[in-house]
Amino acid sequence: MTHSVFIDGAAGTTGLEIADRLAGRSEFELIILDDASRKDPAARKEAIRAADFAILCLHDDAAREAVGFAAGSKVRIIDASTAHRVADGWTYGFPEITGRDVVANATRVSNPGCYPTGFIALIAPLVRAGLLPADWPYTVNAVSGYSGGGKALIERFEEDRDIAFRAYGLGMGHKHVPEMTRYAGLVHGPVFAPSVVPAHRGMWVEVPLPLAAIPGAASPDALREALAAFYAGSKVVSVAPAQVPAEVLLRGSMQPSDALTLHVFGSADGTQARLVSVLDNLGKGASGAAVQNLNLMAGLDETAGLAL
Ligand SMILES: NC(=O)C1=CN([C@@H]2O[C@H](COP(=O)(O)OP(=O)(O)OC[C@H]3O[C@@H](n4cnc5c(N)ncnc54)[C@H](OP(=O)(O)O)[C@@H]3O)[C@@H](O)[C@H]2O)C=CC1
Numbered sequence: 001m002t003h004s005v006f007i008d009g010a011a012g013t014t015g016l017e018i019a020d021r022l023a024g025r026s027e028f029e030l031i032i033l034d035d036a037s038r039k040d041p042a043a044r045k046e047a048i049r050a051a052d053f054a055i056l057c058l059h060d061d062a063a064r065e066a067v068g069f070a071a072g073s074k075v076r077i078i079d080a081s082t083a084h085r086v087a088d089g090w091t092y093g094f095p096e097i098t099g100r101d102v103v104a105n106a107t108r109v110s111n112p113g114c115y116p117t118g119f120i121a122l123i124a125p126l127v128r129a130g131l132l133p134a135d136w137p138y139t140v141n142a143v144s145g146y147s148g149g150g151k152a153l154i155e156r157f158e159e160d161r162d163i164a165f166r167a168y169g170l171g172m173g174h175k176h177v178p179e180m181t182r183y184a185g186l187v188h189g190p191v192f193a194p195s196v197v198p199a200h201r202g203m204w205v206e207v208p209l210p211l212a213a214i215p216g217a218a219s220p221d222a223l224r225e226a227l228a229a230f231y232a233g234s235k236v237v238s239v240a241p242a243q244v245p246a247e248v249l250l251r252g253s254m255q256p257s258d259a260l261t262l263h264v265f266g267s268a269d270g271t272q273a274r275l276v277s278v279l280d281n282l283g284k285g286a287s288g289a290a291v292q293n294l295n296l297m298a299g300l301d302e303t304a305g306l307a308l
């Protein structure tokens with residue numbers, strides 16, 4: 001069976017990478033709008049309503065508009081934007097956390113943000129297992145490649161080669177905090193410190209843990225073992241072994257990857273740990289996650305077409 005797919009925002013950073021992952025796959029047929037009509041509301045509405053699946057790779061306002069276009073039609077939606085991540089009636093498209101069956105049967109799926117993917121992957125299983133408390137004031141220190149900011153940030157970093165590091169979100173209240181809080185199962189929103197480096201893609205999301213001061217916290221080895229058990233059935237998410245490397249590098253030449261690797265680094269006395277997610281912001285952080293969700297919704301192997 002061939003499923004028709006319309007990517008709204010297909011000329012953007014996320015949309016192009018989704019099309020790359022679907023290229024050559026006979027299970028899907030893309031509905032494509034030419035350059036003159038790709039932002040035309042009437043053409044988009046017609047394409048959305050004709051498709052089996054619409055994947056929204058748009059800014060939030062255009063994503064809300066696209067969902068309005070779909071009303072009353074059979075189309076099932078995967079929204080890559082922030083617009084519906086904590087909205088009623090939407091399923092959070094993180095199959096390992098939300099449940100593969102829940103995603104497979106959903107009609108409205110909101111793709112997680114890139115940073116939340118790294119944070120939730122680390123914290124949700126550990127809070128659920130009672131190995132970390134839900135009411136601790138967690139912090140998240142994160143580094144992203146500049147493609148995380150879409151075409152505008154890519155252009156900025158490629159024009160201004162002198163930017164070595166960009167800290168932002170300094171006024172707090174980043175749009176990713178609500179989904180991090182909800183899907184990690186936390187009482188308090190984490191303090192979130194995002195930043196960008198001059199690499200096209202790649203992401204480091206770190207949660208430092210002063211374990212000795214956290215009531216009820218488990219040891220670094222117990223945290224690592226619990227994550228390894230939780231993701232044991234996953235081909236996308238893996239947990240690195242206990243050996244502590246001298247360094248971990250994000251390379252500017254990183255190729256597209258849909259994998260997510262989790263690390264638990266612990267101090268020798270077990271009083272401190274650094275939980276770290278390493279991923280491609282455009283892979284499991286966006287386009288790879290959208291294709292994983294699409295596969296599940298279409299009744300296919302979740303990893304089909306992914307770069308693992
Ligand atoms: N980049 C990333 O790593 C991630 C992105 N996301 C989210 O995915 C969504 C898309 O982001 P990204 O691909 O990076 O952004 P881009 O800016 O690279 O792409 C957005 C695309 O949408 C097009 N567009 C703008 N307005 C409309 C409209 N009214 N109708 C149709 N198309 C329109 C743009 O057109 P034009 O080409 O003319 O500008 C552009 O091609 C955003 O919500 C983003 O937050 C989520 C996770 C990670």
Ligand SMILES: CC(=O)N[C@@H](CCC(=O)OP(=O)(O)O)C(=O)O
Nearest residue numbers: 080081082113114115144148149
């Ligand atoms: C580097 C950079 O700018 N990153 C983006 C987030 C990218 C992402 O996850 O997209 P959503 O907007 O869909 O959540 C930011 O911090 O706003």
